[in-house]
Amino acid sequence: MNAIEIKGLSKSFRGLYALDGLDMTVPVGAIYGFIGENGSGKSTTEKLICGHLVPDGGQIRLFGRPHTDPGVRVRVGALIENAGCFPGSSVYQNLMMQAINLGLEHPDEEIGRVLKIVRMEEHAQLRFKKCSLGMKQRIGIAMALLGDPALLILDEPINGLDTDGMRIMREILVQITQELGCTVLISSHLLGELEKIATHYGIIRQGKMIMELTAQELEGRARVFVSLKTKDMQGAEAALRRRYRDVRMEEDLLRVYDVDSVEDIVDHLMKSGHVVSQIEKNKIGLEEYYIELMSKKEGQ
């Protein structure tokens, strides 16, 4: 069974298509990193899943049921754009309202539990409007965690946070994904952060899903490269091009792709009269993979 199954989903705003026949599959238990540039349709997809928007066409099923089924909706938690709290009410009051809405039997215990997860126990009586952006995002996550959600939808939870806020949020996300065991759909521009927790990825572009892959598949597709520095970079590049197929000058480094042996490269450069001052073996990460994929799509 899949936690989310979307087929042919479309949504337009004033005649402009935000989603155009999107297909998406999120297996149960997955931490699904939802990636795409600004305006690609990530937030629209998440809002449609949450029932905030009405689709023009297509089908959304959550855990095998229609996404509008109250039985499945009661097990969905989301943080979309902002926490959705009343600014004049305290953190506790906002959480209490959601706990009442969900019909929780022991709301105080449950509020204490989620506040502990997001490290906000000390600030329960603080008015929401007095909270910092990082705290507000954490409260939003606490709201989403109330009532044992089976599916958690987080839209750019790290966006706009300072370094410390990002660190705390990252730790919370790791804790949620490792300990709570619910399916998580998370969109973020910070691919490096996403790479640390995601088990699956979906890459969306111009309202269409261009690729879905697991972390293992990404690992398999990730290209190995050797990056190096020499005194005469241009001369070394020319020498390397004579032997290797894919040599690029990137970020003041020479990169030789799809080569496993560092010794071979060093040996070849030595024979060509170049002394290597720095050499390192790397693997393409999610960010580089994404950039490469997007460049290819733009070229098409």
Place this chain on the structure above:
Amino acid sequence: MGKTLRFDSPSFGRRLKGMLGVDFYRLFHTPMYYIFLAIAAIIPAMILGTSGIPDPQTGVAATPLYTNVWHIIAAEEPLYVVSDIAEYANMDMVFIFGGIMVSIFIGHDYKSGYVKQLFTTHPKKQDYMMSKTITCAFAMACMCVTYLIGAVAAGLLTGGSFQVDPLALLCAVLGKMIMSLGWASLYTFLNIIFRKYFGVSIASSFFFGTGILIIGAAAIVGNSAWLNVFLYGSSVYACLSSTPVTVLVCLVCSVVWALVYNVLGTRILSKCDVY
């Protein structure tokens, strides 16, 4: 750790209980509700207290607006055609201020983004409409009570006449309180239509709350009983010559309009994006 994947659909009763719980919790925990209760009490007190005050220059007392304190609750007869302010200023004014209160109450759902949290989980659009209508009707009925208290207190202080048929007064107050349901449903409906425009929703609530359309219609057709079909008409019908039949008319009018507006509001919410 895996999650148990049981999805029990909450019943309509559980969903509505949850929504009502949230709305009443919010109502009782926000100062807005108490401010509007106070406004409802102050208005009749101000009108009665300032009516008939002597002119500071001539020293001659102005003619009081009301000869009987209960006229600030309702007129002797249902007066759809209004000729002076005294015929207009009565408990029906609660519904004007109630409209503004409903606009703020629902508007904050959208402004804060809380509506997203609600609709992400199990409440259906009809639950939302019903819950808002019931909560706001309760708040307006409470405003009617504080209005009554304010009127009585001011009447006692100014020494006005309290002569009235108790049953007629009871039926009039009860009728107007019952009308809160219909008015609350209208305002909820208006706020659903103009959910993206807070200012427009307040203005529209005020406009319809004044009953200006019915007053205008009455100027053409006269004091016709047909006007009781409308919310303002039935509210005016609950006057100091009311009988239990008046209460029944108010009940039918209020419930029918509440159903109509709830069905229409639910349809709009279901067909349109939440925000």
